[in-house]
Amino acid sequence: MCFIEVRCQILTSDKENMCSSYIDGKSVRKFIADTEKRLEHTEKILSAAMCTYGPGVVDVFENYILLFSREKLSWSDSQSFCRKFKASLIYSISEQMNDYLKKKVVQFSSDQWIGGLRISNTSVWNTTNSEEFITWSDWADGEPNGECIQMWQYARFRWDDDNCETKKKFICMKIDN
Incomplete structure (x- = not known):
């Protein structure tokens, strides 16, 4: 029946x-x-x-599961943290996702590491999965000029690149299959 x-x-x-x-x-x-x-x-x-009361706030955007951390870590430690959950610092950001992220991170009042890293003093930026280059960006005025990409609170969460050893909150991403 x-x-x-x-x-x-x-x-x-x-x-x-x-x-x-x-x-x-x-x-x-x-x-x-x-x-x-x-x-x-x-x-x-x-x-x-x-x-929400664990290591960060979890949210869903399209087919991505996102973790907005509570903890502040260096860029590489942030990436290691994300990998513990079979995730990565967020990469492949579209304009729509970036707008969504800006609305979310404003409530945390803090810079956020995202998954982008300059390749050896070049103007080429690689994503955290090392297989993709960053094709869309939201650089703040005067940027890029550093190493690791953050969503920068000072510039209304437009992108900035900072010293990778600076401890910041971060955003992990996992593709939901």
């Missing part, structure tokens, strides 16, 4: 006339698929809420 039939039995004693004529297999499969999607989203939100 399927869920829909049980539900129909609860609603009416005449399940043959009430349910069978209105529910076909395709409708049931769509109902189940929609319910599973809502459940997955709810689980992500609950998981995020449970993590």
